[in-house]
């Protein structure tokens with residue numbers, strides 16, 4: 001048999017287009033050709049199992065080799081092979097029409113969609129022409145009494161096909177590497193590509209005498225066959241030199257879609273440094289991409305691991321992917337599995353769960369904020385911690401503070417600090433009153449607080465320094481003032497003059513004589529807006545960020561210092577007031593620079609006069 005022919009009725013030559021458009025991703029030719037070789041080998045194995053192939057399977061490795069001198073790359077398999085007729089059908093017609101359809105689609109898309117297509121969709125056999133100016137196929141079918149065939153195509157739509165001598169069953173694809181693709185003649189480069197895409201292919205791939213893949217990666221096995229060590233070992237293989245993962249989830253579904261994989265919860269070092277692109281997406285063990293956006297819910301992008309699914313449509317653009325029903329289901333499934341796993345950990349080992357909370361709290365809060373369904377599940381195991389280090393679930397905490405921290409409107413007021421060190425005086429004052437104080441110092445906490453206030457009934461949150469301790473949780477009882485109204489006004493004026501700062505709003509309050517003489521607070525609303533703005537909450541919050549802090553200075557009318565300030569003669573009153581105010585600033589770490597120096601000097605003067 002010898003035949004020459006034209007591949008298609010298309011007049012347009014697709015090969016220059018393939019080359020030109022797919023410039024950035026030429027390396028995927030190897031993924032495509034090796035996958036074809038693997039497919040052909042697996043098909044033969046299936047035929048053997050079905051009894052349709054009765055010969056010896058023998059060694060089934062796929063071999064990749066490079067000959068720099070001859071400028072060729074060869075991919076050989078011992079799979080089912082093709083007869084000349086089959087080459088015409090599968091390569092000339094089916095593969096070619098697949099490739100031209102791809103090019104048609106590709107031409108219509110905008111740049112962003114193009115990237116997506118290139119990254120996730122192979123051209124199949126014809127991707128060989130991204131790097132080769134001539135491709136040969138030598139193939140011999142597994143079917144008895146068939147002749148081997150030799151096909152050659154030089155990158156135009158012309159091909160030649162003839163019978164050939166080939167001793168062994170299977171297919172050799174020989175690429176004659178083009179001048180501008182020299183890089184692919186380097187063994188090191190080929191090895192890198194093979195390791196990237198073919199590391200977990202199900203048939204052994206040999207390169208330079210070495211098998212480069214694991215044919216049965218652990219995600220393809222049953223969880224019952226695996227030990228913890230297997231999981232951590234695999235994690236180390238995927239992410240060498242990283243700390244051991246906290247725990248993992250083995251995904252395994254076959255209905256209504258097909259999906260396997262392992263998701264690991266990493267140890268998070270820095271909350272702000274979300275490490276994305278750590279989940280690898282595979283389709284039947286062939287690496288596709290590490291951009292799993294849309295397939296994995298946004299809040300779970302922090303996880304590591306692999307997902308393998310032939311049901312994820314890889315050949316469509318991103319906007320399509322988002323709308324795809326299978327992808328949506330996968331999303332929901334993964335969210336549910338993660339929530340179930342966390343619930344199980346919490347139930348089975350509360351202590352262990354608490355220990356891990358500093359690492360997983362971020363995922364959980366992020367998930368609760370971004371996914372309503374996840375919130376519903378997570379609200380039962382999400383934890384809060386008080387300044388004493390004790391953990392509570394949301395429900396436990398509400399019950400814990402209910403008796404003592406209800407205000408006169410029957411609202412439970414949850415008190416929290418964002419920094420137990422610098423807000424120590426306020427934490428102390430609240431604790432002295434018998435209140436409990438939570439530590440909510442994570443980046444996401446301002447948003448989390450907002451969500452909890454919406455979800456939890458009759459519950460508000462207040463930072464400990466949002467008000468003087470008597471007013472943090474407003475009760476009916478009122479502290480009587482020992483000062484007359486006149487004295488109060490006089491005291492207020494004295495303090496105003498001594499402080500002389502328009503952002504400090506001075507008021508006189510009847511606090512307990514044991515409370516501090518002066519307390520400086522930042523109203524909850526104002527501070528929260530600023531917090532939100534800092535952590536990137538809504539554009540509308542922008543205006544608050546540019547506002548100067550506007551503090552409330554509460555002068556304690558019942559503290560002995562109030563009497564002394566009022567009674568002091570001349571300058572002395574103002575000096576005392578300033579001293580009491582500076583003490584309040586000092587307690588909050590707000591006294592700095594010149595003001596601090598002046599305070600130290602004034603203190604020394606006062607000590608000297610006493």
Ligand SMILES: Nc1ncnc2c1ncn2[C@@H]1O[C@H](COP(=O)(O)OP(=O)(O)OP(=O)(O)O)[C@@H](O)[C@H]1O
Nearest residue numbers: 036037040081082090091095122123124125126171
């Ligand atoms: N090494 C091979 N051995 C046997 N048949 C092959 C081999 N390579 C390709 N083929 C045949 O050629 C067809 C077309 O290959 P091509 O890679 O273009 O598309 P595909 O593998 O079917 O799909 P895609 O690669 O787009 O997922 C294959 O379906 C297969 O029948």
